[in-house]
Amino acid sequence: MTRVACIDIGTVTARLAVADVEGGRVVRMLKQSNICNLGEGLTQTGAISRAAADRVTECVDSYLAAAREAGAHSVCCTLTSAARDASNSDQLLNRLGRRGLHAQVIPGTVEGSLTFLGVAQDFAGHRILVADNGGGSTELAVGRMDAPADAAPAPKLALDCVRSVDVGCRRLTERFLSKHDVPTTDEVAAARAWARQLFDDAMREEKILRLAPERLVTTGGTVTTLVAIKLGLVPYDPRRVHLAELSLGDVEGLLARLAAIPVEGRAKLPGIQAKRAPVILGGAIAVAELMRSVNVDRLTVSESDLLFGLSICAAATAEGTANPLGWEPDLTPLR
Numbered sequence: 001m002t003r004v005a006c007i008d009i010g011t012v013t014a015r016l017a018v019a020d021v022e023g024g025r026v027v028r029m030l031k032q033s034n035i036c037n038l039g040e041g042l043t044q045t046g047a048i049s050r051a052a053a054d055r056v057t058e059c060v061d062s063y064l065a066a067a068r069e070a071g072a073h074s075v076c077c078t079l080t081s082a083a084r085d086a087s088n089s090d091q092l093l094n095r096l097g098r099r100g101l102h103a104q105v106i107p108g109t110v111e112g113s114l115t116f117l118g119v120a121q122d123f124a125g126h127r128i129l130v131a132d133n134g135g136g137s138t139e140l141a142v143g144r145m146d147a148p149a150d151a152a153p154a155p156k157l158a159l160d161c162v163r164s165v166d167v168g169c170r171r172l173t174e175r176f177l178s179k180h181d182v183p184t185t186d187e188v189a190a191a192r193a194w195a196r197q198l199f200d201d202a203m204r205e206e207k208i209l210r211l212a213p214e215r216l217v218t219t220g221g222t223v224t225t226l227v228a229i230k231l232g233l234v235p236y237d238p239r240r241v242h243l244a245e246l247s248l249g250d251v252e253g254l255l256a257r258l259a260a261i262p263v264e265g266r267a268k269l270p271g272i273q274a275k276r277a278p279v280i281l282g283g284a285i286a287v288a289e290l291m292r293s294v295n296v297d298r299l300t301v302s303e304s305d306l307l308f309g310l311s312i313c314a315a316a317t318a319e320g321t322a323n324p325l326g327w328e329p330d331l332t333p334l335r
Contacts (some may be wrong), residue, residue, distance in 0.1 A: 001027065004065035004074040004314040005334065006307055007060060007101075009085060011039035011082040011135025011170050012279060013221055014056055016063040017307035018070040021315035024324065025104040025121060026308050032066060034059045035275035038092075039082035039135050043174035048086045057095050064099065068334050076314045076329035077103040078110050078306075081136025081168060102330035108164020111122060112139030113325050118308025119217050120145035122243065127160075129213035129294065132306060133220040135170040135279065135288055139163070140202060142211045157324050162210050165202045167195045167290075169222050169283030177282055181262040188259055191285050199293035210297070216296050219305040221276060222283025226254050227301050228271030236271070242303040248291050 001022040009016050014036045020027040036055040038048060060077070067075050073125040077096060083089040083105045096103040106114075115132040124147040143159035176191035177183045183191075203209055227233075227241045230250060258266055258281045267277035270335055291299060309325075316323045 001317050002315040003072050004311055004318060004331075005063075005070070005072035006310045006314055006329075007063050007075065007077040008306055008310065009036075009038060009056055009060075009077065009079045009083065009103075011042075011080065011137075011168060012037055012276070013135070014038070014059045014063075015307060016066060017078065017311055018067055018072050019308075019311035019315070021311055023153060024312060024316070025142070026118075026304075026311055029308070029311065030070065032063065032305065035273060037170070037275070039085075041174070042082055042086060042136075043171060046086065047088045047094055053092050053095065056092065057099070057330070060096060060099065070098065072334055074314070074318055074331040075101070075334050076310065076331050077101045078111075078310060078329065079103060079105045081166075083114065084108070085136060088096045097181035100332050102332050104330055108137055108139055109162045110325075112141040112162040113159060113327070114309035114313065115139055115219060115306045116143055116162070116309065117312055117324060118304045118306060118310075119302045120157065120220060121304055121308065122215065122302065123215075126214050127212065129208065129216050131216060131218045131290055133218055133222050133283065133290070134168045136166050136168040136266075137171070138165045138199075138286060138290065140165060140196075140206070140208065142185060142208055142213050161206045161208065163202050163208075165198050167198050167282070167286050169279040169286060172282035172285055173279045183259065189286070191282065192289055195286050195289040196293060201289050203293055207225065216291070216294055216299045217302050218290075218299045220283075222287055223299070223301045223323045224303065225272055225276055225280060226251065226284060229254060229269050230271070232270040234270045237302070238303050241301060244301045246299055246301060248288070248297045248306050251284060251288045253289065253309050255281070255288055256331060258284055275299070
């Protein structure tokens with residue numbers, strides 16, 4: 001069994017996982033999550049602000065200390081949509097480098113593949129469409145994971161397609177929903193139309209629906225929060241969220257509720273982190289329009305996200321064994 005630490009820095013959230021991996025599967029994992037809003041203001045300026053970079057590096061310092069305390073021998077660090085888009089990502093990478101991290105800005109296809117690898121652990125033998133709905137983008141991946149044969153060291157993974165779509169909760173919020181605290185009907189409609197068009201384009205260009213996935217499985221802070229609001233989870237309970245289902249009616253009902261109240265009111269809803277309140281409406285719009293584009297009336301929510309896939313790849317790299325994706329994280333020893 002190999003214990004690894006993984007840090008993922010997204011557009012909204014920075015997260016840490018310390019995972020024990022054996023036989024290509026995550027046996028146990030401890031996660032921490034902080035809303036650092038790396039992508040705040042990125043739509044307007046094209047750059048990561050100093051304040052956002054400060055928040056992220058302070059969070060990473062705490063994560064490195066936690067990883068050492070947990071007994072992880074190595075750590076990897078990935079950055080996703082905001083870092084891909086920003087003109088000054090190198091400045092943040094330099095900061096992380098001074099902390100000994102070999103941080104990697106990963107393309108959307110790698111991000112989607114890692115998420116699929118993590119999610120598919122629960123759906124062996126089924127072709128699924130996995131959507132990782134984040135702050136700046138949504139990664140779509142269709143494929144299948146087969147349970148390993150008796151002599152095989154790990155499950156066999158087959159990915160049919162991976163596509164990154166620039167639709168995310170913060171991107172939608174800053175582009176369409178930030179002018180008024182309670183957005184107008186026209187602003188919500190414009191956000192919906194824009195998201196739907198980008199998802200429809202991806203479906204058509206990748207011929208995703210022709211691959212006939214059996215179900216849509218969605219991960220990310222928006223869908224887990226929507227489940228938590230629906231159930232009124234205080235405190236948050238991942239055991240009740242993981243593999244929960246949301247109908248299109250559920251999502252539309254929550255969307256309408258969120259659209260009718262100001263950010264301050266959203267922040268007080270049972271089940272939501274207050275820092276997520278400014279972007280949760282944008283996230284709900286992204287999820288609703290994704291479901292309509294895929295033509296499904298129900299989705300399954302997964303807590304087994306990119307961090308699970310990243311942990312599996314990190315453990316394979318640490319052990320010197322074959323990596324299931326053909327992509328390797330850059331590991332840093334923890335001392």
